[in-house]
Amino acid sequence: MSTPFAFPLACVIADDNEMNRLTLEHYIGMTDGLTLAGSFPDGITCLNYFRAGHLADLLLLDITMPELTGLELVRILPEPQPEVVLVTTHRDYALDAFELQVADYLVKPLDYARFSRTVDRIRARRGPQTPAAPSLPAGGSEPTFGPEGNTLFLKINNRLTRVNFDEVLYIEAMSVYSVLVTAKHKHIVYSTLKVFEERLPFSHFARVHRSYIVNSRQVEAVEDNQLVLPGGYRIPVAKAYQESFFRRLRGL
Known part of the structure; x- marks a missing residue:
């Protein structure tokens, strides 16, 4: 069992790949003693964050970003x-990393075990921290379903967060995780798409593909067996789901 830390390490992410940022955000959220201070899509925004006087203990930094x-x-x-x-897909930057005396060098695709070992080494180098009283229990891999109107509490980044499912456009499978996509946010939840399919209490959410559950109330159009959603998102409807879903869509 991991030990809570009195002084969590404040982490900042800079990566122009959104899925990599979401993965790192999730890794931070599921690791005791880490907290997310900022997540940026490019180096310049990240630099401005630090130039504004903000501080962080740990910077998780993609190498190949445009402009900076x-x-x-x-x-x-x-x-x-x-x-x-x-954090990079290229191993040939190892010498540059060594010369800059960075704490570590992670190669994509990201792996939580490797990430965790890196965090442990950084903690060990910084010295021991005083244990604090435990906060919310870590819980299991399934979301906490407790409907209140059209909202549910889900565990996101190690905290129970109220999500308004009227705003959710679709849910996408990502290995053992799921990504909830709204017009403004993407949330990683440590739960499989199958769990959402079985336990979501809202009848307007339907499985349309092995990788997607869609909010049918958000569908703006159907083109070539693809669902057009706000923001230009296009979700394919697999052949096995077409008859039942389109029948449901016509009956809304």
Whole structure:
């Protein structure tokens, strides 16, 4: 069992790949002693965050970003600099990482076990922290379903968060996780799509593909067996689901 920490490490992410950011955000949320301070889609926004006087303990930094690469960002970060962990698909940056004296170098696709070992090494180097009283229990892998109108409480980033399912456009499978997509946010929930399919209490959510559950009330149009949703999202309807879903759609 992991031990809570009195002084959690404040983490910042900079990566132009949205799914990689979501994965790192989820890893931070499921790790005791870490808290997410900021998540940015490019190096310049991240640099401005630190130049504004904000601090962090750990920076998870993609290397190949447009306009300002991760390596360039490390060289111009203001003091005091956080511990830097480079995250990249390319192994040939290892020498650059060594010369910049970064804390570690993670190669995509990201792996939680490797991420966790990196965090443990950084903690060990920073010295022991005083245990604090435990907060919310970690819970299991399933979401906490407790409908109140059209909302449910789900565990997102290690906290119970109220989600308004009227705003959810679709739910996408991602390995053992699911991504809830709204017009403004994407939330990673540590639960399979099958669990959502079996336990969602809302009749207007329907499975349309092995990787997607869709809010049928958000469908704007159907083109070539694809559902057009707000924001330009297009979700395919697999052949096995077409008859039942389109019948449901016509009956709304």
